Amino acid sequence: MADEAAKPASYERINYHLRPAKNIERKMMVEALRRLDRLTNLSAYRYVGFGSPYFADFSMIHKHLDITTLISIEREVKDKARFEFNKPYKSIEIRYGEATEVLPKLDWEQKSLVWLDYDNPLHPSMLGDIEGVVAMAAPWSVVIATFDADPTEPLDERKKELEARLPELVPPGVTDDELGEWGTADVTFEIVSERLKEAIVNRNYGKTKATHLAYQPLFHFRYKDGARMVTLGGVLVPAADAERFDVCGYKDVEFVSLDGAPYEIAVPKLTYRELDHLDAQFPEPDLTKVKRKGVPKEDVEKYSRVYRYFPRFVDAEH
Amino acid sequence: MSPTKATSGIVHAEPTKDFFITMLVRDIELVPAIVDLVDNSIDGARRLRPNGNFDGLSVRIGFSQEEFSIADNCGGIPLDIATEYAFRFGRPEKMEKTIHSVGQFGVGMKRALFKLGSDISIRSHTAKNSFEVFVDVPKWRRASRWTFPLTPYKPSRGTERGTYIKVTELLAPVKEEFGYSSFASELVETIKRVHGDALSAGLSITVNGVPISVELRTLFESEDLQPAYSLTRYFEEDPPEATLRLYVGVSESNPNAAGWYVYCNGRLVLGPDQTIVTGWGERSGGTIPKYHNQFARFRGYAFFDCDDASRLPWTTTKTGVDAGHPLYRAARTLMVQFTRPVIDFLNELDREKVIPPTNKRPLEEVVASAEANPRPLSALTTERPFSAPEQTVVIRPPDKTSIQYEKPTSEIELVKKKLKARSASQVGARTFEYFFNRECKK
Numbered sequence: 001m002a003d004e005a006a007k008p009a010s011y012e013r014i015n016y017h018l019r020p021a022k023n024i025e026r027k028m029m030v031e032a033l034r035r036l037d038r039l040t041n042l043s044a045y046r047y048v049g050f051g052s053p054y055f056a057d058f059s060m061i062h063k064h065l066d067i068t069t070l071i072s073i074e075r076e077v078k079d080k081a082r083f084e085f086n087k088p089y090k091s092i093e094i095r096y097g098e099a100t101e102v103l104p105k106l107d108w109e110q111k112s113l114v115w116l117d118y119d120n121p122l123h124p125s126m127l128g129d130i131e132g133v134v135a136m137a138a139p140w141s142v143v144i145a146t147f148d149a150d151p152t153e154p155l156d157e158r159k160k161e162l163e164a165r166l167p168e169l170v171p172p173g174v175t176d177d178e179l180g181e182w183g184t185a186d187v188t189f190e191i192v193s194e195r196l197k198e199a200i201v202n203r204n205y206g207k208t209k210a211t212h213l214a215y216q217p218l219f220h221f222r223y224k225d226g227a228r229m230v231t232l233g234g235v236l237v238p239a240a241d242a243e244r245f246d247v248c249g250y251k252d253v254e255f256v257s258l259d260g261a262p263y264e265i266a267v268p269k270l271t272y273r274e275l276d277h278l279d280a281q282f283p284e285p286d287l288t289k290v291k292r293k294g295v296p297k298e299d300v301e302k303y304s305r306v307y308r309y310f311p312r313f314v315d316a317e318h
Numbered sequence: 319m320s321p322t323k324a325t326s327g328i329v330h331a332e333p334t335k336d337f338f339i340t341m342l343v344r345d346i347e348l349v350p351a352i353v354d355l356v357d358n359s360i361d362g363a364r365r366l367r368p369n370g371n372f373d374g375l376s377v378r379i380g381f382s383q384e385e386f387s388i389a390d391n392c393g394g395i396p397l398d399i400a401t402e403y404a405f406r407f408g409r410p411e412k413m414e415k416t417i418h419s420v421g422q423f424g425v426g427m428k429r430a431l432f433k434l435g436s437d438i439s440i441r442s443h444t445a446k447n448s449f450e451v452f453v454d455v456p457k458w459r460r461a462s463r464w465t466f467p468l469t470p471y472k473p474s475r476g477t478e479r480g481t482y483i484k485v486t487e488l489l490a491p492v493k494e495e496f497g498y499s500s501f502a503s504e505l506v507e508t509i510k511r512v513h514g515d516a517l518s519a520g521l522s523i524t525v526n527g528v529p530i531s532v533e534l535r536t537l538f539e540s541e542d543l544q545p546a547y548s549l550t551r552y553f554e555e556d557p558p559e560a561t562l563r564l565y566v567g568v569s570e571s572n573p574n575a576a577g578w579y580v581y582c583n584g585r586l587v588l589g590p591d592q593t594i595v596t597g598w599g600e601r602s603g604g605t606i607p608k609y610h611n612q613f614a615r616f617r618g619y620a621f622f623d624c625d626d627a628s629r630l631p632w633t634t635t636k637t638g639v640d641a642g643h644p645l646y647r648a649a650r651t652l653m654v655q656f657t658r659p660v661i662d663f664l665n666e667l668d669r670e671k672v673i674p675p676t677n678k679r680p681l682e683e684v685v686a687s688a689e690a691n692p693r694p695l696s697a698l699t700t701e702r703p704f705s706a707p708e709q710t711v712v713i714r715p716p717d718k719t720s721i722q723y724e725k726p727t728s729e730i731e732l733v734k735k736k737l738k739a740r741s742a743s744q745v746g747a748r749t750f751e752y753f754f755n756r757e758c759k760k
Binding site: 097100101124125128136199201202203205206207 | 553605650651654658
């Protein structure tokens with residue numbers, strides 16, 4: 001049983017499978033995006049995502065945001081029958097191919113909510129995808145991207161690996177130790193943010209001021225269900241509406257990052273009974289008043305930030 | 319040496335004549351230098367015929383071991399322009415700009431002439447007056463003044479209004495290049511490619527008496543296969559606006575002609591290009607694969623136009639684009655977006671060779687039937703994306719490689735027994751699977 005000992009405890013493995021942090025991330029995003037309705041008709045958006053066979057994001061987006069035009073980009077053509085079978089809603093259209101191939105062929109007249117949930121480490125072609133979306137997307141479109149940012153390489157090979165994977169893109173001065181923990185996520189965030197900035201400049205070039213767009217950051221999540229992941233995203237706000245953007249009240253939303261600062265989704269490991277016990281005492285701004293019943297203090301703190309989004313697994317994907 | 323205490327004063331920054339005579343000329347090759355002289359004639363034609371119809375106008379290039387000449391009937395250089403501006407190095411601010419010009423730096427003509435030889439004469443005959451400028455390069459080099467002598471001359475009756483440039487005392491490398499029989503054809507091909515627009519507009523260009531033909535730029539078109547056309551306008555703080563026209567599609571399979579062609583005010587400055595400059599290769603965030611011969615049918619044409627030439631992404635040699643120019647950077651993103659669907663189509667087309675198509679109609683046939691109808695770019699005026707038949711998705715079977723190796727028979731027999739295998743090849747396959755399943759799956 002020596003092998004068994006090296007593996008993480010079983011409840012951790014279950015958590016990994018169900019990906020609670022990712023689940024929370026989706027819910028937070030949806031809650032934040034709903035506020036865009038104060039400025040622009042949300043149900044008129046089109047959602048573009050990578051549904052895979054689970055379509056978890058599609059279900060949420062359709063149910064909670066009333067978005068009915070749904071496009072899933074799927075690269076595994078060989079499992080076509082399975083994907084078609086798993087479509088939770090009729091209006092989901094699956095476009096087969098790599099994102100790089102499919103994105104330029106979509107019609108971009110309609111404002112879009114695009115979530116490029118790569119699940120892989122950043123690759124130059126992904127920057128091209130993002131730049132393409134920014135170049136084509138209608139005003140008010142939302143661009144979100146998620147990357148694996150786990151420093152899996154041996155300590156002294158991290159920088160080498162990163163530079164090989166992202167030639168000419170790694171900021172000078174990055175060192176191997178800086179790429180540990182959330183360091184790889186930070187560099188990923190920086191590289192993608194740079195490209196977004198450039199893409200906006202290119203998009204606005206030679207356009208009349210009134211039609212300029214600005215990239216307004218909304219999300220910078222980091223979480224770790226298994227591998228460390230980083231998500232960033234924002235809205236392409238028409239320059240003319242920049243001031244009105246405040247009505248969304250994003251500055252009051254704790255997990256929304258208007259300035260690009262990261263928000264870590266930390267998931268405490270609690271039993272259902274503990275969850276119920278804590279829920280009954282929330283909301284409670286003063287956590288010292290909470291009766292913990294042996295739950296570690298930091299877990300109470302973590303839970304207080306995510307309790308409204310916390311998945312109960314029977315309810316996780318539907 | 320004892321240190322000298324610095325006092326305020328000036329430092330000298332004037333150019334030396336050698337900088338122009340022997341340095342600048344290294345940045346350009348002979349053919350593009352000569353094409354630069356053609357650019358001047360074309361700008362003359364533009365001033366003479368703002369409507370863009372160049373019928374009856376001509377540029378005649380001649381070269382031998384003794385001399386080089388270029389003559390045109392494109393209006394000549396007005397005297398005031400000649401005395402104040404045309405021979406200055408660099409374009410003076412006050413000089414009136416030619417609308418939609420192809421010259422704009424004020425370096426091309428002088429650089430080309432210095433590249434060619436050391437005895438130069440430029441004759442201009444305009445509606446108002448006629449003059450000749452002589453440059454004895456070695457003499458000018460020694461002189462301290464930055465002027466060339468100009469003398470009026472009396473043209474004979476019937477002299478056309480235009481410019482006539484003659485260079486003798488050709489430099490040794492020029493003589494050598496002029497001696498190659500391939501030089502004329504290289505010059506002709508370059509002018510044909512670079513000045514397709516001016517040739518189409520009716521300008522006649524000859525090299526040693528042989529006229530250069532117009533080559534029509536076309537893309538295949540049929541009901542099933544339609545090239546993309548898009549028009550983007552770029553405004554700046556004040557007019558004039560710049561425009562970008564993109565034409566992207568497929569044409570004959572020719573690796574030497576495939577790629578992107580970039581034009582500024584009708585003058586080709588780059589192409590056919592198959593490098594990162596026009597988006598090929600995934601370096602620094604591209605999404606288009608590296609150029610490969612299966613894309614030999616790819617053609618992309620990007621036409622930048624602006625009445626104010628200084629707003630376009632030229633380089634001074636006009637043998638490339640200023641890739642860092644904000645207009646070009648903005649355009650490049652669009653070019654990449656337009657490249658993608660054509661590349662995907664060509665990949666499908668290529669895949670047909672390996673996996674027989676499940677479509678009713680093979681793509682090869684779609685292309686072949688469109689081949690009968692090459693459409694000139696000028697006939698594509700409706701904005702639309704590239705379209706080709708949606709291909710039934712073909713699943714590529716995984717690539718396979720066979721392995722062969724030898725091991726002692728006794729050992730194989732042992733493994734065979736353990737595996738309950740019937741043959742040595744089963745032993746090989748199953749031992750591989752055993753390792754793969756335990757070590758390589760996830």
